[in-house]
Amino acid sequence: MSSQISRLLAVLLVACCFSAFGCTSEKQSRGTPASEASIVVTDLAGREVTIAQPVRRIVLMRSLCIYELATVLGDETAERLVAWDSSLKTGDRDTYDKFVERFPELKETKVLGDVLKDAVSAESVLALKPDLIIMNTYMQQRKSNGLQRLEDAGVPILYLKFDDPFQDPQKSIRLLGKVLGKEERAKEAADWVDAQLAEVLQRQESIQGAVPTVYIEAGTHGSGQYGNTFGSNEEGRVANWAGVMAQLRCKNIAAGVVSGLYGMGVIRPEYLFTQDPDAVVITGASWSAFPDSLRLGYFAEQQTASRTLRSFTERTGWKNLKAIQNEKLYGIHARFGSHITSFAAAQQISKWLYPNEFGDLRPGDNLRIFHEKFLPVQFSGTWMVGLPNE
Known part of the structure; x- marks a missing residue:
């Protein structure tokens, strides 16, 4: 009996050892502690x-x-x-x-x-x-x-x-x-933005007729000095606003003409007048060092932004541009050109260029919805503006 008990204890001891080993292996298989993962x-x-x-x-x-x-x-x-x-x-x-x-x-x-x-x-x-x-x-x-x-x-x-x-x-x-x-939150946001962009890109495929020409300029300096436009970088690739324009149904007049660091450079006014674009888009933000810039963003006021935008019509020679004569001068927030809110640029520019085909889009409302769903700050201010006052 004593020997049987001894053998039983030995078996139990071995089993416990394997059990302990198995528990340790299971813990390790589930991952190391958070600080070490x-x-x-x-x-x-x-x-x-x-x-x-x-x-x-x-x-x-x-x-x-x-x-x-x-x-x-x-x-x-x-x-x-x-x-x-x-x-x-x-x-x-x-x-x-x-x-x-x-x-x-x-x-x-x-x-x-x-x-x-x-x-x-x-x-x-x-x-x-x-x-x-x-x-x-x-x-x-x-x-x-x-x-x-x-x-x-x-x-x-x-x-x-x-x-x-x-x-x-x-x-x-x-x-x-x-x-x-x-991961789940990021996927939801990315999928939402993808859907917003897809609607524009799919809808523009069915549009027929002439492709409008567009001049886009960073409104950093305001109307008193030409700001950068967007062409291609040193490797010949488009990025930022040139990347936006390249994927919309329009022709960027700076494409293939302006190049430089980060794909930006100042256009020659003579070339602008020769091209005589159908629409002009000025990008705005709140640049601390440039008080005359087109101010757009969370604390921008519609009336002030409209007044600043209209001052661009006073530039030498601009009143002769058909874009100005037809009141197709617009302002849009600069960060839409390279950030997660680019869907607002796609929707708003398409609506400006093709009011019949995209008239039902509400880019401002969609920007507000994006804030409510995904950003920790509340939507406010003025982000897009046009002539006549929109």
Whole structure:
């Protein structure tokens, strides 16, 4: 009996050992603790990036990408953002103020230098102990010493892309959703934007007749000085507003004529007059250093924006342009050209150019709906304007 009991105890002991081993293996198969887990993704520069989970401390090297980050993070935007550059504050002040109004703590968020001017201190970034650094692909193409030091330090760097305004922003937020634990939310937003764009692109296929010509200009300097127009970059690729125009049923008069850094350059007035476009579109925002700019955005007033837009008709020679004579002069928010809100550009420009075919679209209402569904800030202000006053 004693030997039987001994054998039974031995069997139980072995079973317990296997059971314990099995439990340990099961725990490991379910994943390591959250602080030690990691995922591997391919970013939009085609790089494999290993990122520890969860991502709690984010450095946003281009703060204008707050549109995409906030779409994914929603109310968690401010608590996860530990540093950003000054591009939002200087190049889209209304949006900066709107986010600070919603998240007052963003006033204290560390502001970095310009990575494109090699003004980012790698040491100051590393001191923040970031879990992730978010950049744009064009920054990789002009790699700075500071960026190289960050890569050498082993901090995960994730590249987003905005070359194709109708596809890349959605790809960017889907990638962010996967990395930031918000995959379902990101997919919902991207799918919604895709559907908005698809309606325009499909409907324009059935339009017959002449293709209207368009001149588009950044209204940074206001009417007193010509701003950049949008053609192609050094590699001959279109991006930003040139990418918008290339996919709509219109002809961008700067295409194949203007080229430069980021695909922008100033048009020759003589060429503009020779082309005599059917429509002129001025992009606007709230540029801190340019008080005469066409101001559009969260705190822009319709009457003021209309008055500024009308001042462009006073430029030398512009009253002779058929676009001006036919009151086809329009203003639209600059960030629609390369961000997740590009659907508003597609809808509004199509409606301006083809009022019969797209007259039922409500781009302003759709922009408001996007805010209500996906952004943590409330919709307000003036984002699009035309002559006569719309």
